[in-house]
Amino acid sequence: MGRDNSRRIVVEYDMKEKRDKVRGERRLNPEVKRIISWRKEDGVMKWKQLKCPQNTFYGIKGYYGTLGLPVLFYNLTKNQWHKGLPKSVNL
Numbered sequence: 001m002g003r004d005n006s007r008r009i010v011v012e013y014d015m016k017e018k019r020d021k022v023r024g025e026r027r028l029n030p031e032v033k034r035i036i037s038w039r040k041e042d043g044v045m046k047w048k049q050l051k052c053p054q055n056t057f058y059g060i061k062g063y064y065g066t067l068g069l070p071v072l073f074y075n076l077t078k079n080q081w082h083k084g085l086p087k088s089v090n091l
Contacts, residue, residue, distance in 0.1 A: 027089065
């Protein structure tokens, strides 16, 4: 009767450098590359690329979180997994 927790949402993102010429600052800002749904079908993990009506990381996590799906983030630049929201970094 209970739901099988065999589906996950993975948000892949890259860190892109942005420059503020007025302040003379550089930052690495996260940008979404794609959203993937991992599912277990017949004992095999399969994935499918998804479209989401939300544009921000906070919105994506909230959208799929309300559906009861766990959301993970994958940094393609550093090859790291994490559950927290991605943050921009000052250079």
